[in-house]
Amino acid sequence: MIRAATPADVPVILEMIRELAAYERATEHAHATEEQLHEALFGAHPAVYALIAETAETTGADGSTRTAEGAPVGFALWFRNFSTWTGTHGVYLEDLYVRPAARGAGHGRALLAELARICVERGYRRFEWWVLDWNRPSIDFYRSLGAEPMDEWTVFRMSGEPLRALAARAEEPAPRAGGGPVTGARAEARSNAA
Numbered sequence: 001m002i003r004a005a006t007p008a009d010v011p012v013i014l015e016m017i018r019e020l021a022a023y024e025r026a027t028e029h030a031h032a033t034e035e036q037l038h039e040a041l042f043g044a045h046p047a048v049y050a051l052i053a054e055t056a057e058t059t060g061a062d063g064s065t066r067t068a069e070g071a072p073v074g075f076a077l078w079f080r081n082f083s084t085w086t087g088t089h090g091v092y093l094e095d096l097y098v099r100p101a102a103r104g105a106g107h108g109r110a111l112l113a114e115l116a117r118i119c120v121e122r123g124y125r126r127f128e129w130w131v132l133d134w135n136r137p138s139i140d141f142y143r144s145l146g147a148e149p150m151d152e153w154t155v156f157r158m159s160g161e162p163l164r165a166l167a168a169r170a171e172e173p174a175p176r177a178g179g180g181p182v183t184g185a186r187a188e189a190r191s192n193a194a
Helices: 007-023 034-042 107-122 136-144 160-169 184-193
Strands: 002-004 049-059 065-083 088-098 126-129
Touching: 002 107, 007 034, 007 049, 007 065, 007 088, 049 107, 065 107, 065 126, 088 107, 107 126
Parallel strands: 088 126
Antiparallel strands: 002 049, 049 065, 065 088
């Protein structure tokens, strides 16, 4: 079963984010807190949304099967993006995770299908996400659904000191008209302002 996340789900979402970070060999980069997630998902101005995959059947430590009301086994965290080419919003899937014991039962497909339904229902034209190059099982799974890799694009990221250094440049005086050639970011800023 797929449902919208509630504030009570924040602790388990954070647990699964950390499990995903471990799977992606990046535990040291997972710094989100429950407070941050709660504000992002359920604050006055939500910036992201989450879906929860649940199962009613769980396996006990002794191997027995028991019924549990809505045991969370996966999640999808997403936000709206926008395409200037299509003139419409889209869905950007930030995280998709299904716990190892629940894999193969259709939870990942159900989460993706629900996000596709949201796109179609709202008139969004694109549903996008990233996947690590080495994650062959996920790549094969996404391709089996009809998703296409965007191989011609390279993802860029700026954080830490380079981000702060560039932000400091925003406080520099604007270039004077006729003050020499305008190149790079200054040219782009000028053309965007025109």
